[in-house]
Amino acid sequence: MLSNSSRPGHALPLLLLRAFQELIDELHTELAHTGHPDARPMHGFVLQAVGPEGTTAVELARALGVTKQAAGRTVAGLEEQGYLVRATDPADSRRKVVRLSTRGQDLLERSAAVLDDLRRRRADTVGADRLAALEDTLAALGGDSGPRWDAPAWFGTRPD
Amino acid sequence: MLSNSSRPGHALPLLLLRAFQELIDELHTELAHTGHPDARPMHGFVLQAVGPEGTTAVELARALGVTKQAAGRTVAGLEEQGYLVRATDPADSRRKVVRLSTRGQDLLERSAAVLDDLRRRRADTVGADRLAALEDTLAALGGDSGPRWDAPAWFGTRPD
DNA sequence: CTAGAATAGACAACAACGTTGACCGTTCGA
DNA sequence: TCGAACGGTCAACGTTGTTGTCTATTCTAG
Incomplete structure (x- = not known):
């Protein structure tokens, strides 16, 4: 259990992705x-990005690291599925404020509850201290910004 | 710094994804x-899945968790870019064995070297012991199987 | 030995996603 | 007040994975 060559470097991304996928x-x-x-x-990520205050498509686009068109479509889809509600801002008729619907809030709350439970289950598996240490180390590794959400394009095979 | 409620459950997937994205x-x-x-x-993942032995599109599809058509297209793309070489199996004319080209091997070797370096850099940042502990914990959490590679579809918004 | 099943691969049509480019209506500031 | 900036939407395009279909080859009963 010594220093830096315990595991090859290529194992780390695989371990991270695997843990993420299982969780999701x-x-x-x-x-x-x-x-x-x-x-x-x-959905959960977008809804969380919307937050209790509400946002607009453009704001969301910036937060998610995608174009405003992509964000707009995502919002439209989420609205169609009943997770979001859009309304024109009375103070600025250009803006359409996006808010969580009751169903959206429910999804967010349930997601939080389930994730708490999943975390608890993992704490039982590997030990609460080890899990907390894992989170601390990940926080120390990652930059300050959150992840990007252009996952499909980002992960894709082809273009530059 | 106590037991199980140090961080909300929804932080864990974000931390994992963020760390993964930065690495990649x-x-x-x-x-x-x-x-x-x-x-x-x-590319790196697919090339690693091909391995030094070579495979076929169907095998690759199974390993990557996608349809054989998708795997076939990916292989075609990688071949076009000079990372893979395809040749008909003399023992079974249905099969077309996919192997790494020199360029493909080079990419794989460089990837390994860079990932080792990135890991070393992270070990310097958070401490070799903490990084090793993180890997151990992740290994304990993750199932035995590797991650899936249908990331775009899997991560997507729409269909079921 | 032969006929039907199983396999490997390829082609076409389709849906989902993000991107660029263009456009309209609204708001703000010189 | 008039032009620039901003929010939002529509259309076209490229990439990717999927299902469905088809051919060629191999395997396996009978």
């Missing part, structure tokens, strides 16, 4: 059983 | 500077 998969399996069978990985 | 981004920034400007996140 379990989350959505659970959500599907509690009234949100149509929830998708992105 | 830095890897490809580095690769772009060393003769592989057209390398994409998926």
Whole structure:
């Protein structure tokens, strides 16, 4: 158990991705059983980005690191599925304020509850101290900004 | 710094994704500077899945968790970019064995070297012991199987 | 030995996603 | 007041994975 060559460097991204995927998969399996069978990985993240204050498509686009068109479409989809509500800002008729619907809030609350539970389960598996240490180390590694959400394009194979 | 409620459950996936994205981004920034400007996140993973033994599109599809058509297209793209070579199996004319080209091997070797370096840099940042502990914890958390590679579809917003 | 099932690969049509480019209506500031 | 900036939407395009279909080859009963 010595210094820096215990594992090859290429293992780290695989371990990180695997842990992330398992978490998200379990989350959505659970959500599907509690009234949100149509929830998708992105939804929770977007809804969280919307927040209780509400936002606009452009703000969201900036926060998510995608174009305003992409954000607009995502919002339209989430609205169609009943997770978001859009309304024109009375103070500025250009803006359309996006807010969480009741269903959206419910998804967010359930997601938080499930994730807390999943975290607890993992704490039971590896030990609460080790899990907390993992989070601390990840926080120390990661920059200050949150992740980007252009995952499909970012992860894609082709263009530059 | 006590037990299980030090961080909310929803922080964990964000921390994991963020760490993963940073790692992959830095890897490809580095690769772009060393003769592989057209390398994409998926490439290294696919090439690693091909391995020194070679495979076929169908095998690859199974390993990557996508359809054989998708795997076939990916292989075609990688071949076009000079990372892979395809040849008909003399023992079974249905099969077309996919192997790494010299350029493909080079990408894989450089990727390994860069990832080792990135890991070393992180070990310097947070401490070799903490990084090793992080890897151990992640390994304990993750199932035995590797991650899936249908990331775009899996992460997507729409269908079920 | 032969006929039907299984396999490997390819082609076409489709849906989903993000991107660029263009456009309209609204707001703000010189 | 008039032009620039901003928010939002529409259309076109490229990439990616998917399902469905088809051919060629190999395997396996009978």
